[in-house]
Amino acid sequence: MPLWTLHGDGAHVAPGAVVKPGERLAWPGTIAIGAQHVVAMFGATFLVPIITGFPVATTLLFSGVGTLLFLLLTRNKLPSYLGSSFAFLAPITAVNGGNRLETPEQYGQALVGVFVAGLILAAVGFLVQRVGSSWVEKLMPPVVAGAIVALIGFNLAPAAWNNYNLEPVTATITLSAVVLFAVLFRGFLGRISIFLGVIVGYIAAMLLQEWVGREGETQSAKFAKVAELAEARGGIWGTWIGLPDFHLPAFGDPASWGFLPMFLPVVLVLIAENIGHVRGVASMAEDPTINKQTGNALFADGLATTIAGAFGGSATTTYGENIGVMAATRVYSTAAYWVAGIVAILFSFSPLVAAVIDTIPAGVIGGVTTALYGLIGIIGIKIWVDNRVDFSRPVNQLTAAVAFIIAMADFTMNAGSFQFGGIVLGTVAALLIYHLGNAIARARRTGADDGGPIPAVGPLGGDPED
Known part of the structure; x- marks a missing residue:
């Protein structure tokens, strides 16, 4: 066959x-x-x-x-x-x-x-x-x-800024090219806007001779x-x-x-x-x-x-x-x-x-990563939009809010020879806040169904998602 x-x-x-x-x-x-x-x-x-x-x-x-x-x-x-x-x-x-x-x-x-x-x-x-x-x-x-x-x-x-700052003119031209290709072109050319931006930035670096490196x-x-x-x-x-x-x-x-x-x-x-x-x-x-x-x-x-x-x-x-x-x-x-x-x-x-x-020069990398890293963030937000995440619920708000601040500020924590950075701590925070928050909400609902007292609504209130 x-x-x-x-x-x-x-x-x-x-x-x-x-x-x-x-x-x-x-x-x-x-x-x-x-x-x-x-x-x-x-x-x-x-x-x-x-x-x-x-x-x-x-x-x-x-x-x-x-x-x-x-x-x-x-x-x-x-x-x-x-x-x-x-x-x-x-x-x-x-x-x-x-x-x-x-x-x-x-x-x-x-x-x-x-x-x-x-x-x-x-x-x-x-x-x-x-x-x-x-x-x-x-x-x-x-x-x-x-x-x-x-x-x-x-x-x-x-990390994007570290490269961008080395060759700012090249980086700006590269970033502008990425944005223009993505906005002006539809279909295949639009999808490879980052690749095309690298080419434009490379040519610009050669013409400008901005080779800090x-x-x-x-x-x-x-x-x-x-x-x-x-x-x-x-x-x-x-x-x-x-x-x-x-x-x-x-x-x-x-x-x-x-x-x-x-x-x-x-x-x-x-x-x-x-x-x-x-x-x-x-x-x-x-x-x-x-x-x-x-x-x-x-x-x-x-x-x-x-x-x-x-x-x-x-x-x-x-x-x-x-x-x-x-x-x-x-x-x-x-x-x-x-x-x-x-x-x-x-x-x-x-x-x-x-x-x-x-x-490929550092400025080109700085330009494309400014867009690229932001797009990674937007992919996460698109997951929320596509799944209609309800951000009127405080538990959802805090799941994202705390995780973002920990990651962007790059919080660190040492435990012996291990060092936990912003990504690790932000991930743990998102998982804990969401699951503990919903566990509290379920316990409160159970207490109400049993005829017991309903605890005061705290910052993690709201019904757990199905």
């Missing part, structure tokens, strides 16, 4: 028709759609290693490998690209005080967090496979899920490296073609485990992203059986993140950018994602590609 059946004549999709995950177009069309998915994931997937300092080629390699693994474990029924997860930006950069990683020791410390987070997500996926996902929805109702997603973006605001290798040294690779004096291997840089987790370094609590709340974000992805694709593809892949999706993403963390790649997650491509084309064929994953792996074996990307 073939992996995919041909949709119609393979060359045309009738208006309003949907190409199912188990179908494909003719191979030229499938490859073209796969190329669009590569372009859609390109900007965001590359942006994570640029911001964190992880090797670009290694991140791209495990992005492609993770995508193929995801397709296998979801039985070729759930179209998805696993790109670099932005939710890990804060804990990874926290290893170097909010800055890019610079040393092998820092890479090793951050990779421990990525590795363990992947294991936990895989374990959650295994549990969902056995008992279903209703318990996840009870633990993280929309008001809590939205708060956790949003606070991760807002916690990163100082980040710590470490100078901008001129980076350009020299690109020129040397482009000349390919040493032959093809090692210049145009070469192995990515691999790093191993520093499990034996006590400092690695001190950073681990920063990574744990991110697992909740990955759970929310994966469940949302499955639900969204099932709805768009008009195939409710896709929802049965929720446990497999969580397990696959967790395993892909674990493998990436074991060898030096960024954590992975399902990509909304690629959902946009599917929505525009109405082609949900997993064959296109096999093409995208294979192309990503091939690109990862080009040191020249990685060297060019590493020359």
Whole structure:
């Protein structure tokens, strides 16, 4: 039995028709759609290693490998690209005080967090496979899920400013370009506004020669490296073609485990992203059986993140950018994602590609992250809007309010060798306030039903949500 059946004549999709995950177009069309998915994931997937300092080629390699693994474990029924997860930006950069990683020791410390987070997500996926996902929805109702997603973006605001302030003119031009592309263009160009903004900002930095740069290798040294690779004096291997840089987790370094609590709340974000992805694709593809892949999706993403963390790649997650491509084309064929994953792996074996990307100036990063981190926050707020969260209830108000202030001010708390930052404390606050507040409300209602006295209405009053 073939992996995919041909949709119609393979060359045309009738208006309003949907190409199912188990179908494909003719191979030229499938490859073209796969190329669009590569372009859609390109900007965001590359942006994570640029911001964190992880090797670009290694991140791209495990992005492609993770995508193929995801397709296998979801039985070729759930179209998805696993790109670099932005939710890990804060804990990874926290290893170097909010800055890019610079040393092998820092890479090793951050990779421990990525590795363990992947294991936990895989374990959650295994549990969902056995008992279903209703318990996840009870633990993280929309008001809590939205708060956790949003606070991760807002916690990163100082990191955006640190790069923006180095090259403010370039950063402003970059940010303006991102906004203009997003507002002026509809469809595909609008979806890759951040990627286009990077290109505009890069050109502006070259014209202005605003090369203050980040710590470490100078901008001129980076350009020299690109020129040397482009000349390919040493032959093809090692210049145009070469192995990515691999790093191993520093499990034996006590400092690695001190950073681990920063990574744990991110697992909740990955759970929310994966469940949302499955639900969204099932709805768009008009195939409710896709929802049965929720446990497999969580397990696959967790395993892909674990493998990436074991060898030096960024954590992975399902990509909304690629959902946009599917929505525009109405082609949900997993064959296109096999093409995208294979192309990503091939690109990862080009040191020249990685060297060019590493020359992106700090001001460009500052400009795009100003928009990007804010958009992460807005995604959390969109969860509230889509689920019609009732903010007339004080318990919902305080769940979000306290979590946001803790995250934005980056509250810290030390417990022995562990330091808990704003993301961890904000996540814990959101969970505790919501669940304890509703427990108090339920106890008050029970007392009233039994004919007992009704306690005075406190700040956490209001009926618990269904």
